[in-house]
Amino acid sequence: MRTKPVVIALAAGCVLSWGADWLTDGGNVQRTAWQKDEKILGTDSVKGMKLLWKLKLDNEPRQMHSLLPPLIVGRVNTPAGPKQIAIETGVSDNLYAIDVEAGTVLWKKHFVSTFTPPANGGRGGGILCPGGITATPVIGPTDTPGKYTIYAASWDGMLHQLNVADGEEVAQPSKFMPPNGKPYALNLFNNMIYTHTAQGCGGNPNVAYVYDLATKKVGTWGPAGGGMWGRTGPAISANGTMYTGTGDGRWDPENGIYGNGIVGLKPDPKTKSLLLEDYYGPSNAEWLVKRDLDMQVTPAIFNYKGKELMVDAGKECRVYLMDTASIGGDDHRTPLYRTPLLCNEEVNYASAGIWGSMASWEDSKGTRWVLTPIWGPKHSQFKAPLEYGKVTYGAIVAFKVEEKNGKMQLTPAWISRDMNHAEPPVIANGVVYAYGNGEDTDQSVADVGLDNTAERRIPGSTHAVLYALDAQTGKELWSSGDQITSWNHWSGLSLANGRVYINTFDSNLYCFGIKK
Numbered sequence: 001m002r003t004k005p006v007v008i009a010l011a012a013g014c015v016l017s018w019g020a021d022w023l024t025d026g027g028n029v030q031r032t033a034w035q036k037d038e039k040i041l042g043t044d045s046v047k048g049m050k051l052l053w054k055l056k057l058d059n060e061p062r063q064m065h066s067l068l069p070p071l072i073v074g075r076v077n078t079p080a081g082p083k084q085i086a087i088e089t090g091v092s093d094n095l096y097a098i099d100v101e102a103g104t105v106l107w108k109k110h111f112v113s114t115f116t117p118p119a120n121g122g123r124g125g126g127i128l129c130p131g132g133i134t135a136t137p138v139i140g141p142t143d144t145p146g147k148y149t150i151y152a153a154s155w156d157g158m159l160h161q162l163n164v165a166d167g168e169e170v171a172q173p174s175k176f177m178p179p180n181g182k183p184y185a186l187n188l189f190n191n192m193i194y195t196h197t198a199q200g201c202g203g204n205p206n207v208a209y210v211y212d213l214a215t216k217k218v219g220t221w222g223p224a225g226g227g228m229w230g231r232t233g234p235a236i237s238a239n240g241t242m243y244t245g246t247g248d249g250r251w252d253p254e255n256g257i258y259g260n261g262i263v264g265l266k267p268d269p270k271t272k273s274l275l276l277e278d279y280y281g282p283s284n285a286e287w288l289v290k291r292d293l294d295m296q297v298t299p300a301i302f303n304y305k306g307k308e309l310m311v312d313a314g315k316e317c318r319v320y321l322m323d324t325a326s327i328g329g330d331d332h333r334t335p336l337y338r339t340p341l342l343c344n345e346e347v348n349y350a351s352a353g354i355w356g357s358m359a360s361w362e363d364s365k366g367t368r369w370v371l372t373p374i375w376g377p378k379h380s381q382f383k384a385p386l387e388y389g390k391v392t393y394g395a396i397v398a399f400k401v402e403e404k405n406g407k408m409q410l411t412p413a414w415i416s417r418d419m420n421h422a423e424p425p426v427i428a429n430g431v432v433y434a435y436g437n438g439e440d441t442d443q444s445v446a447d448v449g450l451d452n453t454a455e456r457r458i459p460g461s462t463h464a465v466l467y468a469l470d471a472q473t474g475k476e477l478w479s480s481g482d483q484i485t486s487w488n489h490w491s492g493l494s495l496a497n498g499r500v501y502i503n504t505f506d507s508n509l510y511c512f513g514i515k516k
Contacts, residue, residue, distance in 0.1 A: 019496075020035060020497050021037075021072060021074050022494045023071055023072075023140070024186075024187060025071075025233060026298065027426070029188070029189045029235070030237075030301040030302060031298050031357060032360045032361065033300070033357065033359040033424060034362075034427045035427065035429075036428075038497070039429070039497075039498075040498030040513075041429060041431060041500070041513070042429045043429075043477060046478050047478055049468065049514060050513070050514070051511070052511045052513045052515065053102075053510075053511050054103075057094070057096055057508070059090025060090075061091065061505055062091045062130035063130040064439070064490075065091040065132075065489060066090065066489070066491075066503070066505045067090055067091070067504075068088075068089040068090075068091070068133070068492075068503075069136055069491055069492035069494050070089075070494045070503070071087045072084070072086050072494055072495075072496040073085050073086075076148060077146030078165045079166075083101070084100045084101060085106065085164055086494075087137065089136060091130055091133055092113075092132050094108060094109070095109040095110075095137070097164065098509070100511065111154040111155065111160070113132065113154075113155045113156070115131040115132065115155050115179075126453070126454075127457070128199045128201065129199060129200075129202070131155060133152070133154060134182050135184055135185055135233065136186065136233070137152035137153075137186055138151050138188045138193065139164065140188050147165065148163075149162065149164070150162040151186055153186060155180065157175060157177035157178050157179045157180075158173040158175060158176060160173050161173075174211075174216050176193070176209065176218060180203075181197045181202050181204040183197050183209070184228070186233060189236045189240060192212050192267060192272075193210065193213065194208075194242045195208070195209050195233055195234065196209065196229075196233065196234055198227030199227050205222055206225065206248075208265050208274055210265075210272065210274050212267070212272045217272040218272075219267050219271070219273040219274040220274055221265050221274035221276060223249060223258035223259060224256050224259075225257060226249025226250075226260065226261075227294075228246050228263075228296075229247060230244050230298030230356075231298055231356040232298040232356070232492065233298060235310070237264075237301050241266045241278070242265050243263070243264050243310060243312075244298070244299070245295035245296050245298070246258055246259050246262070246296075247259065247294025247295055247296040251281045251286060251288075260285045260288045260289045261281040262279065262281075262295060262312055262322075262328075263276065263278070264324070264327060278328070279327070279328065280328030280332055281328065281333050282314075282320070282333070288316060291349060293315040293316040293347070293349060294314055295313075297313045297355065297358060298357035300358040300359055301324065302360045302362075304368050304401055305403070308325070309324065309336070311358045313354040313358060313372055315349060315354065316344060317343040317344035317352065317379070318338055318342065318354075319338075319354070319358075319399070319410060320335045320337070321408055322335045323336055337407070339399075341379045341382065342378065342379055342382050342397055343376050343379050343391075344376055346376075348376060349443075350444070351376060352374075352377075353374070354374055355375055356373055356423055356424040356492070358371070359371040359372070359424060359426070361427040368401040369398055370398070370401060371425050371427070371432065372396070372397050372399075373396055373422040374395055376393070377391055377393075382412070384397070384398075384412040384415045386413065386414035386473055388416060389418060391418050392418050393422075395415050395417065395422050396425050398412075398415075398471075398474060399411055399412055414473055416432075416467070416474045419435070419467065420436035420437065420465065421439055423436070423437050424492055426494070426495050426500075427471055430471050430472070431471055432471045433468055433469075433493055433495060434467050434469065434493075435493065437487055438488075439487050440457040440458070440461045464484045464488055465481065465484065466480040466500065466512065467480075484510055485508075486505050486506040487505055488503060499511050499512065500512045500513065
């Protein structure tokens with residue numbers, strides 16, 4: 001996130017106001033999902049939050065995919081004057097710029113596609129491989145105040161650079177990846193664009209990519225089979241190492257195979273190629289791959305008492321606390337701390353566990369918090385000091401990072417109310433925003449077996465519900481109730497300047513906030 005002063009003239013004189021941005025999925029390069037600069041919504045004001053507008057976009061859903069999390073620029077200089085703009089991305093190769101004050105489209109960019117789903121489904125088709133744009137773009141400021149550039153990867157693997165104000169290309173598109181793959185949210189650090197791919201879409205290998213904007217060189221690294229499908233893409237540490245979880249592959253580092261673990265990759269300063277910097281494999285990685293319990297979650301990186309720490313998780317439903325100086329210790333299998341099982345007592349690979357991404361924030365007293373979504377019932381043996389009823393479908397779980405007897409640990413603080421498949425939260429000004437996505441996540445049925453098709457799952461999906469929780473206690477402060485009429489798959493929340501954004505499968509973007 002980046003803040004900048006905005007001078008507002010009033011009858012009584014001039015006051016200095018601040019605008020907040022949300023320029024990348026997860027809010028920052030560390031993927032903490034913490035909006036540090038929110039000044040409008042808080043624990044009291046959020047109780048009066050209303051639906052400000054709902055905007056129907058002409059993006060055509062593919063399989064169960066539709067819209068990606070919007071990005072927010074607090075102040076953009078446009079021909080019509082300064083505007084706060086949301087950039088929304090649709091899977092059918094669309095980018096939209098939205099005036100958030102009016103809830104109207106300023107411009108649309110469509111990338112012409114020749115993608116044709118294969119007739120027999122398989123990798124290259126189906127829910128896992130919808131084609132189109134699957135990576136949330138990233139926005140970077142330029143040297144000119146009020147001017148910003150969107151970096152977006154289109155279906156054909158080309159990297160586009162567009163002006164936020166008008167959607168015009170500011171540079172020639174450049175080759176970044178093979179076509180029809182499945183990259184995840186782009187990240188921007190030190191003039192380099194990072195992402196990773198998964199699930200072998202388009203017949204392409206699962207690879208991490210880095211694109212150097214200065215030289216146009218592309219660096220790659222692959223875990224030899226394991227897909228990297230953390231929802232909000234890679235998290236990046238202070239020294240430029242990108243971290244991501246892996247899944248769908250064996251853990252055999254002696255033979256260069258890094259499935260079902262966590263890898264840290266760093267660009268070579270001269271060649272720009274990606275090199276393996278560090279790696280971690282859970283002690284039960286071999287069992288995890290047999291049960292399809294992938295380590296497919298985007299980590300969150302943060303500072304704590306002079307150290308740079310990281311948290312990550314997977315479908316088994318444990319959270320791992322690591323030091324980025326050596327994420328798995330000398331043997332690459334020993335984190336600083338591993339929680340007990342939070343959920344997934346039945347070892348369900350499809351509808352339980354931890355999915356998406358982690359979150360972290362620090363309160364005014366210096367307490368460092370870690371949050372994770374969980375799917376499915378809470379584990380019968382896992383407890384927290386504050387709980388709000390039975391958890392059947394999912395919840396948000398909050399921990400405090402603490403040091404006891406010379407060792408780091410994650411201490412349970414609260415478990416939220418039940419949510420219908422809780423998605424990764426966003427934190428701002430003492431409030432946790434989270435939602436149940438309402439999606440039918442079952443990939444098999446008793447009388448058929450594996451039946452992971454959009455045709456079966458879409459009718460079983462309901463609607464999303466957005467919640468605001470007290471970040472200290474997990475108590476519900478506000479809920480959208482039945483105002484959101486559809487569900488979403490593989491999307492997320494964005495928040496800036498008193499507005500919370502959520503989108504749905506039917507290509508609607510909802511904006512909640514305080515009415516003036």
